[in-house]
Amino acid sequence: MSDNALTPGIVAxxxxxxxxxxxxxxxxPALDDHEALVAADRCYFxxxxxxxxxCPTDIDIPLFIRQIxxxxxxxxxxxxxxxNILGGMCARVCPTETLCEEACVREAAEGxxxxxxxxQRYATDTLIAQGVxxxxxxxxxxxxxxxxxxxxxxxxxxxxxxxHGHDVTLYDGRAKPGGLNEFGxxxxxxxxxxxxxxxxxxMQIGGITLETGKRLGREVSLAxxxxxxxxxxxxxxxxxxxxxxxxxxxxxxxRDAVDFxxxxxxxxxxxxxxxxxxxxxxxxxxxxxxxxxxARLLGALNVSLVYRRGRDRMNxxxxxxxxxxxxxxxxxxxxxxxxxxxxxxxxxxxxxxTDDDLxxxxxxxxxxxxxxxxAIGQTLEGAELPDLxxxxxxxxxxGRTSLPGVWAGGDCAAGGDDLTVTAVxxxxxxxxxxxxxxxxxxx
Amino acid sequence: MADLTTNFIGITSPNPFWLASAxxxxxxxxxxxxxxxxxxxxxxxxxxxxxxxVVNVNGPRYGxxxxxxxxxxxxxxxxxxTDRPLEVNLEEMKRVKxxxxxxxxxxxxxxxxxxxxWREILHRVEDxxxxxxxxxxxxxxGMSERGMGxxxxxxxxxxxxxxxxxxxxxxxxxxxxxxxxxxxIRKPALAAKExxxxxxxxxxxxxxxxxxxxxxxxxxxxxxxxxxxxxxCGPAVKPIALNMVAEIARDPATRGLxxxxxxxxxxxxxxxxxxxxxxGNVQVCTAAMTYGFRIVQEMISGLSQYIDDKGFASVDxxxxxxxxxxxxxxxxxxxxxxxxxxxxxxxxxxxxxxAACEDTSHQAIAMSPDRVxxxxxxxxxxxxxxxxxxxVEGCITMEPMAAGAVDPRTGEVVRREYANWTTHPNNPGxxxxx
Ligand SMILES: Cc1cc2nc3c(=O)[nH]c(=O)nc-3n(C[C@H](O)[C@H](O)[C@H](O)COP(=O)(O)OP(=O)(O)OC[C@H]3O[C@@H](n4cnc5c(N)ncnc54)[C@H](O)[C@@H]3O)c2cc1C
Ligand SMILES: Cc1cc2nc3c(=O)[nH]c(=O)nc-3n(C[C@H](O)[C@H](O)[C@H](O)COP(=O)(O)O)c2cc1C
Ligand code: SF4
Ligand code: SF4
Ligand code: SF4
Numbered sequence: 018m019s020d021n022a023l024t025p026g027i028v029a030x031x032x033x034x035x036x037x038x039x040x041x042x043x044x045x046p047a048l049d050d051h052e053a054l055v056a057a058d059r060c061y062f063x064x065x066x067x068x069x070x071x072c073p074t075d076i077d078i079p080l081f082i083r084q085i086x087x088x089x090x091x092x093x094x095x096x097x098x099x100x101n102i103l104g105g106m107c108a109r110v111c112p113t114e115t116l117c118e119e120a121c122v123r124e125a126a127e128g129x130x131x132x133x134x135x136x137q138r139y140a141t142d143t144l145i146a147q148g149v150x151x152x153x154x155x156x157x158x159x160x161x162x163x164x165x166x167x168x169x170x171x172x173x174x175x176x177x178x179x180x181h182g183h184d185v186t187l188y189d190g191r192a193k194p195g196g197l198n199e200f201g202x203x204x205x206x207x208x209x210x211x212x213x214x215x216x217x218x219x220m221q222i223g224g225i226t227l228e229t230g231k232r233l234g235r236e237v238s239l240a241x242x243x244x245x246x247x248x249x250x251x252x253x254x255x256x257x258x259x260x261x262x263x264x265x266x267x268x269x270x271x272r273d274a275v276d277f278x279x280x281x282x283x284x285x286x287x288x289x290x291x292x293x294x295x296x297x298x299x300x301x302x303x304x305x306x307x308x309x310x311x312a313r314l315l316g317a318l319n320v321s322l323v324y325r326r327g328r329d330r331m332n333x334x335x336x337x338x339x340x341x342x343x344x345x346x347x348x349x350x351x352x353x354x355x356x357x358x359x360x361x362x363x364x365x366x367x368x369x370x371t372d373d374d375l376x377x378x379x380x381x382x383x384x385x386x387x388x389x390x391x392a393i394g395q396t397l398e399g400a401e402l403p404d405l406x407x408x409x410x411x412x413x414x415x416g417r418t419s420l421p422g423v424w425a426g427g428d429c430a431a432g433g434d435d436l437t438v439t440a441v442x443x444x445x446x447x448x449x450x451x452x453x454x455x456x457x458x459x460x
Numbered sequence: 461m462a463d464l465t466t467n468f469i470g471i472t473s474p475n476p477f478w479l480a481s482a483x484x485x486x487x488x489x490x491x492x493x494x495x496x497x498x499x500x501x502x503x504x505x506x507x508x509x510x511x512x513x514v515v516n517v518n519g520p521r522y523g524x525x526x527x528x529x530x531x532x533x534x535x536x537x538x539x540x541x542t543d544r545p546l547e548v549n550l551e552e553m554k555r556v557k558x559x560x561x562x563x564x565x566x567x568x569x570x571x572x573x574x575x576x577x578w579r580e581i582l583h584r585v586e587d588x589x590x591x592x593x594x595x596x597x598x599x600x601x602g603m604s605e606r607g608m609g610x611x612x613x614x615x616x617x618x619x620x621x622x623x624x625x626x627x628x629x630x631x632x633x634x635x636x637x638x639x640x641x642x643x644x645i646r647k648p649a650l651a652a653k654e655x656x657x658x659x660x661x662x663x664x665x666x667x668x669x670x671x672x673x674x675x676x677x678x679x680x681x682x683x684x685x686x687x688x689x690x691x692x693c694g695p696a697v698k699p700i701a702l703n704m705v706a707e708i709a710r711d712p713a714t715r716g717l718x719x720x721x722x723x724x725x726x727x728x729x730x731x732x733x734x735x736x737x738x739x740g741n742v743q744v745c746t747a748a749m750t751y752g753f754r755i756v757q758e759m760i761s762g763l764s765q766y767i768d769d770k771g772f773a774s775v776d777x778x779x780x781x782x783x784x785x786x787x788x789x790x791x792x793x794x795x796x797x798x799x800x801x802x803x804x805x806x807x808x809x810x811x812x813x814x815a816a817c818e819d820t821s822h823q824a825i826a827m828s829p830d831r832v833x834x835x836x837x838x839x840x841x842x843x844x845x846x847x848x849x850x851x852v853e854g855c856i857t858m859e860p861m862a863a864g865a866v867d868p869r870t871g872e873v874v875r876r877e878y879a880n881w882t883t884h885p886n887n888p889g890x891x892x893x894x
Binding site: 050051054058059062064077079080083084086087088089091092095096 | 529531727728729751752754755757758761762765766806852853854
């Protein structure tokens with residue numbers, strides 16, 4: 018036990034460096050050759066395979082697994098990447114238990130799906146490690162397109178447009194590209210700077226000029242982009258966060274979970290990253306789970322994740338809920354925060370139990386907290402955007418917005434699942450639509 | 461991606477993967493879908509004479525054997541040639557070839573052994589625009605009892621005779637499909653060559669009974685309590701087919717005769733192996749019947765990656781590359797000494813190598829009380845059995861001994877120079893080294 022393990026408050030170095038390193042290694046370690054062959058062998062090469070239908074990017078899963086089984090993981094990677102250029106990241110972060118692997122017929126047969134995600138990683142890692150970028154650009158079209166946001170949606174869109182021979186300028190408000198791949202995904206899902214390496218590899222296609230530190234609404238305007246470019250794609254994600262609307266929300270120790278995670282992802286040395294002893298996370302999605310789990314992995318002694326509805330309504334999959342509990346996170350459901358207590362800094366959060374329709378029951382309890390992470394959803398930020406539907410950009414077809422020549426996709430666009438893989442699918446499909454409309458092949 | 465364009469006896473296909481004559485190629489609907497999936501060519505399901513078509517059984521036609529996880533390894537069938545009218549097949553072939561001019565379409569034929577019957581059918585199929593004909597001398601059941609199929613293929617004189625008639629009455633390239641149900645495959649191959657055939661294709665299916673129902677005592681597939689021997693195919697027959705292809709490719713009498721390799725081709729690797737042993741292209745049946753037409757995509761991507769990796773300019777550079785390395789046993793180098801090596805990092809300590817070697821081979825593997833398995837070099841004859849039974853690929857390897865080292869088993873120095881049985885002192889009939 019390190020000196021700081023029991024120290025109250027928000028302090029660094031609760032765990033020794035070796036312990037930390039162990040905690041933050043790959044959640045699902047890479048398959049070695051033997052494991053990959055054994056796993057690939059289990060695929061039945063189903064007809065009109067249900068796993069393909071379940072993949073938002075429609076990767077030809079049976080084909081790529083067969084290519085692994087026959088000793089050509091490079092060809093398998095091509096099969097994957099031709100549908101999903103961020104197939105490497107998706108292999109790491111997709112909630113496969115609710116996507117391809119849930120649909121796998123061997124899940125039905127034995128409750129043990131083919132390890133599609135890990136096989137996908139095996140194939141893409143092999144090709145990326147060889148430094149091979151398997152795509153080339155078509156003849157230049159002379160068309161110029163602005164892509165705003167270098168997250169999964171923007172990257173997928175930019176790559177596909179560049180492949181079709183268009184010139185792309187890729188703007189991002191942050192100093193680094195990657196979006197939530199770089200700043201949001203749990204550290205144990207993207208180890209060894211994979212997010213950054215993947216972006217470098219993706220950019221090898223050529224024809225994409227990256228402009229970081231350029232924010233729409235600050236350095237660039239949508240009107241200006243529409244003027245200067247033949248088309249604009251918005252993949253700006255959800256930059257804002259929802260507030261709890263409680264008194265004391267600004268007390269010291271209260272933080273947005275996404276900011277905590279971004280700090281963690283960018284931390285050079287996790288031993289120097291401060292974390293509370295008693296941590297409370299409010300929310301029920303992937304962000305909440307990731308914040309809670311990583312707080313535990315950093316050495317927080319008590320971590321509670323509190324969600325206002327029942328377990329079955331949590332956005333985090335059952336698998337992720339179980340991951341959280343296996344790491345020692347306590348999940349409390351049907352409880353709504355009603356007050357933040359403390360004197361300057363937060364000391365306790367008070368909750369009231371609610372029924373499934375969120376009606377208060379009158380039963381209250383308090384949790385000790387020296388750090389509270391709010392993870393109750395992100396929101397779209399920005400002025401002069403196209404028309405909204407609800408709180409996101411309204412789109413029809415492959416991401417067409419209310420403004421001519423402007424497309425949108427990923428988390429900022431209405432109707433998605435807020436997953437990396439759906440962002441990739443939408444970015445890719447918007448690129449195809451932009452390409453078709455610029456080359457006069459629009460439907 | 462390498463260009464897989466293949467020229468086989470003057471017939472160009474976008475890739476060397478043809479569907480063999482069988483149910484996958486029995487009708488227009490299938491063949492169109494096969495071409496859409498990417499197959500380079502098809503050999504249409506065997507056509508018979510005009511008139512009432514043959515009839516098939518109305519019960520199960522197939523039997524199978526499986527590997528672990530119910531992986532289909534061998535399939536057996538009692539199906540006959542096409543049971544649809546000749547006219548219907550011919551019209552369909554014509555339409556398909558018209559719409560898919562870049563793909564190969566071969567007509568497979570089986571009619572009684574008389575010149576008129578062959579002349580008649582050849583004239584009719586020529587009209588379809590097909591790229592060539594394949595003479596089915598291989599079907600081992602149903603048709604052979606009628607004096608066709610393997611009943612012809614087992615008599616080299618008939619094979620040569622029919623090949624000759626076909627060359628005489630048609631300008632189409634002629635491929636003779638050989639039956640493996642014969643002692644020496646080179647005999648019918650030579651007869652085909654001498655009859656003027658442009659190529660041989662092999663193998664057709666092997667006589668077989670896949671299993672017996674132990675309650676009804678009927679062989680499978682069972683038709684009303686009885687079973688007939690059928691034709692065996694699929695991954696299980698590949699080694700037999702590879703050997704037969706190699707025999708034809710390396711025999712001086714048949715060397716150079718183009719070969720279309722058939723039998724158990726399931727992946728690009730299988731295809732590449734057939735081609736390395738001399739096949740100019742391959743044909744596939746069971747793999748398509750097991751997994752559907754889409755498997756050709758893996759074959760195409762795998763073979764092109766391999767051709768690229770090897771730096772070959774085309775598939776032609778692969779064809780026959782392994783043939784010079786197929787020799788007779790007495791030509792193998794007896795001075796080559798290897799020893800099994802177990803990678804302790806990879807070993808999962810199952811003990812299968814130990815059981816195999818201790819019980820049935822040379823007692824050359826040691827097992828320590830804590831289950832560490834090591835090879836005893838002074839006992840190991842390098843038989844390879846442990847490699848074959850080890851469940852972990854690459855865990856046991858065969859390492860050649862360097863010249864000059866002492867083989868602890870024989871106490872002799874490993875010699876660099878080549879020496880085979882023909883000159884070995886133990887060989888009573890040895891010839892003196894020149
Ligand atoms: C903590 C967390 C964990 C997650 N874990 C998973 C997971 O495990 N699996 C999974 O599938 N999904 C996960 N998600 C969801 C997933 O990360 C998102 O759905 C996905 O990143 C959306 O991609 P995007 O390109 O639409 O947006 P983002 O990834 O958010 O990228 C948007 C980009 O636009 C830039 N930007 C924003 N506004 C502007 C502007 N005005 N001007 C210029 N640039 C701008 C941002 O800097 C950013 O780079 C997680 C999300 C969070 C928050
Ligand atoms: C059901 C079935 C029917 C077949 N019918 C024919 C046929 O009509 N003509 C023919 O030449 N070969 C026929 N064959 C043999 C195949 O063309 C092929 O030579 C054989 O199956 C070996 O290849 P494979 O291992 O890829 O299946 C048939 C095979 C099967 C399984
Ligand atoms: S559903 Fe499962 S077994 Fe079937 S093709 Fe997909 S991964 Fe393979
Ligand atoms: S495969 Fe099709 S035709 Fe054959 S038995 Fe099954 S359902 Fe009937
Ligand atoms: S068979 Fe292979 S894995 Fe098993 S004990 Fe022997 S060397 Fe080890």
